[in-house]
Structure formats: structure tokens, C-alpha cells
Amino acid sequence: MRNFLALVCLFIILYCNCCLFQEAPFPFYYNSFISVIPVALYLVLYRTKTNFKVDTKWVALSFISFILMTLIWGRNNGSTTLLLFSFMFIPQFFKSIQMNKNVKYLIIFLFACEVGLCIYEYVTENNIFMPITAITDRTRFRSTGLWAHPLHNAAIVSVTMLLVIMSDIKLLKKIALMIIGIIVLFTFNGRASIISTSICALLIALQNPKQLFGIMRKHPILVGVAIIMSIVLFGYLSSTDLGGKMFNAETRNMDDRSASARFELYAYVLNMNIEDWLLGFKNFDVIFSRNDFDYIECTPISLILSMGALIAIPFMIFQFMDLYHYFDHLCPQYRLIIIFDIVVVGFSSESFTGLASWVMVYAAYTVLFRRNYIKKTI
DSSP states (O other): OHHHHHHHHHHHHHHHTSGGGGGSSSOGGGHHHHHHHHHHHHHHHTHHHHTOOOOHHHHHHHHHHIIIIIIISOOOSSHHHHHHHHTTTHHHHHHHSOOOHHHHHHHHHHHHHHHHHHHHHHHHTOOSSSOGGGOSOOSSOOOOTTSSSHHHHHHHHHHHHHHHHHSOSOHHHHHHHHHHHHHHHHHTTOHHHHHHHHHHHHHHHHHOHHHHHHHHHHOHHHHHHHHHHHHHHHHHHHHSGGGGGGSOTTTTTTOSHHHHHHHHHHHHHHTOOHHHHHHOOSOTHHHHHHSSOOOOOOHHHHHHHHHOHHHHHHHHHHHHHHHHHHOTTSOHHHHHHHHHHHHHHHTTOSTTSSSHHHHHHHHHHHHHHHHHHHHHHO
């Protein structure tokens, strides 16, 4: 019974945090509310088996958020408080679920759908769930996949690719998944995610050069084929539209509207007064009316502008604390590399302001490492 309930909760939380939920007759931010209720009930119901503990840091921050943002500032009806409170349950839920085949296959199926959907969208130039009119960059087609915006998808795929590299799955499968991941990553046309993934992959390789050279000696043919395929893929990307901003002479030097809008945003934030820094803004229209940019693609800045630094900074610190402790199967260096990737990608998008990207990061880790963790513990 417990396994069945865990599977139901997992399905709900995965469904509510992808763009399929936008078709439902609820505002999108309700995903925090609808997806976390069954998870919270599951953790409380099986608290002796799940080792569920009330995390005082999230409770305290949620309470402060409610006092400031709802009662004093009147920013919202408690949606921010609910979002903060939700993050207390996500890591504990994924840590508590038993890694049976159904749980594993459900998460893998979701990632397989994401890969197939993104490639199909790019080939047919047709966004299935998210209308292209909502995407600001129309210089070339961009897949929107299961998570509504190209940059949100890119953030999830980027972290997942790094976790695949860190995992102990067979080398042939790892190479195949990496090639697929690179292709999918380019369908989103996000420079930061591509650059960050490349840098982090290099950092991972440098962590254990002896093992890298050992693989090259043990599997020379496989490594050679991988290198040849990489060269072919690089040539294809550089000669076709799939290469996007990374291979376009006008955009690879950050000389385009998307990059300039971010630089304008950074300049505006650096010149804000201390009150705006600490308290944020009730409505972003005030910011847009004062500047040329009309969107905010930066997770830290978006959080500071919407919540104020008093809430946003503890929120970000708590997130990384939980992730660092949850990824206990990885060595400290690998955990820091994952955090580095999230920070870099987060500075180019709002991907990590809500639940969706965090849920999928924990889900990817659960599939790749949770079974090993259980065996190691036993």
C-alpha cells in the first residue's frame, strides 16, 4: 500500500509541475498547493518509516514570509508562503520513496517523453503544449517540451546530463545519453546551459584523470567512435540552424537583444536603492515601465525583486543546503559542481524560482543514485 501511495504522489507531483497542468482550470502557481498536499499527507502518514522531520528553517521562513508579504506588504494571498513551505517536503519525499521498478520507470518515462517531444517539436517546428507566441526569442525555433519555456527545459536537461556523467551506468549507455542530451539541449537555444554543461563536464573529468585515462585505454574503440561522433555533431551544429546562438556570429559574442536585456537588468538592480533591495516590488510593471527590458530572465534577481532580499537570500541558501545534504551519494566536489551549474544556468533564466526544476533535479538523482544508496546503506 505504501509503494502504491508513493507512486500516486510521485505522479501528481510530476504532472502538476510540467506544462500539462496549464491546461487545467487553475492558475499555474497552484502546482505548489495541489502537488504538495498528497506528498505531505504521505510523509505524515508514514512518518515512522519515512523519517519525516519538520524542518524548522523552512517553517520559520514561511512564517516570516506570510507576516511580511501577506499581512504587512499585501503582495499576495499567501502563494509565496505556500511555495516556501512546499520545499520542506520535496527532498524528504524523494528520499523516503522506495526505489521500485514502477517509480523508476515513471521518472524515466517522463524524461523519455521530454526528449522525444523536444526533438519532434524542433523537426516539425511546432510547439505542442506551449504556444510559440509566448516565447520572447523568435530568431529561430525553440522547443518548449514539457516545462513550458525553453530555458526551463534547458536547466533540467543540463543538471540531468551532469548526473548521468557522475553515475555508474555503463559507458556505452552514458555516451548515448550524452549525445542525445546535447542534441536536445541545442533545441532550446540556451547559451548559458550549453556553456555551463560543457564547463561542468570538464570539471568532472578533471576530478579523476586516472579514471579517464583508464577508460581510454580499456575502451579505445568506443572512445574513438565517441570522438568521431562528437566531431560530426559539432560540424552539423555549426552548419545548421540547430547550432543556434552558440554558432551564430552575431549572438555567440553576446551581442543580441537577449543578452543586452540581461545586462540592462543587472545594471538596474545594481543601482536600486536599499529599500527596493530589501523589500522588492509588488508589481513588476513598475520595473518594466522604467526600463527597456520587458522580462526578467535571472533566478536570483527575480526572487529578490519579487520577495525582497530579506526572504530571497535565505530561500536560495536553504535550497542549496538541502540539495547538498540530499545528494549524499556524490562526493563533495560533485555536489558543488551541480550547485555551480544551477547557479550559472539560474543567472540566465527564472528556471529555479518555482518547484518544477527542483522536482526534476531530485527525480533525476533518485533514478540514477537512489538504488545504489539503499544498497550502500543496507
